[in-house]
Amino acid sequence: MVGLALVVFVLSTAIFGPFVAPADPDHQFAEGLLEDGTPRAPGGAMVLGADTLGRDELSRLLHGGRASLGAALSATIIAVLIGLSVGTIAGYFGGWLDSLLMQLVDVMQSLPFLLIAITVNRVVNSPSIVVLVVLLGVLSWTTLARVTRTKTMQVRELEFVQAARALGMGEWRILARHVLPNVTGPAIVIGTTLVANTILVESAMSFLGLGVPAPTSTWGTMLHDAQDMMSLAPRLVLYPGLLIVATVFGFNLVGEGLRDALDPKD
Secondary structure, eight states: OHHHHHHHHHHHHHHHHHHHOSSOTTOOOGGGBOTTSOBOOSBTTBTTOBOTTSOBHHHHHHHHHHHHHHHHHHHHHHHHHHHHHHHHHHHHHOHHHHHHHHHHHHHHHHSOHHHHHHHHHHHSSSOOHHHHHHHHHHTSOHHHHHHHHHHHHHHTTSHHHHHHHHTTOOHHHHIIIIIHHHHHHHHHHHHHHHHHHHHHHHHHHHHTTOSSOTTSOOHHHHHHHHGGGTTTOTHHHHHHHHHHHHHHHHHHHHHHHHHHHTOTTO
């Protein structure tokens, strides 16, 4: 329940935050910086103060939540669709197709994610958030595929599947109607934890300058922009950092709860 409350909070912030943001997140206010160039402290019209360029910190946090969560959820959907498809097909049909798909999983797991991200960032000039989402999704499905394959191999030997096959039902119909609904539980749990992992990866990439290009605001880019002000204005690191921690913690707790709720042994 604590995890669900955190998830509802961050999702509500991402959905409704930009509508209640007090200012344009990219607008640089002259009064946002003091005479010595340091960001304005919280107070007055700027509830959370200004960032290193004089932009309203609260507005950037609210808009950044939509970008960070939107990227994480979109990438997770791509990863779940790929992993669920590969895992169920490999586990149900077996044979050479299973060997081929599992070799593909091994190849994908051996790819260095950070090196690929750097390469894409150099090849694609100022990669958009769509490129980042596709990259995260395509490289995050392997664990889900392995778990789904194992679960599918168990389900395909159960009596109701054998009965459907004996009645003349086609293999693809059995897979879609009887096998797939029985392996979606673990996929949902892994998908929930994938959201948390993807948020961390996106934040790390943005912090390293490999994420969404400026001036688009994400929590990771806010950390990147604030790293030179950690000693003078630690709040600029604290705000997005706390939101990232709360989001990851919440999704991980929800995943644990779903795993217990969907456990057939309970």
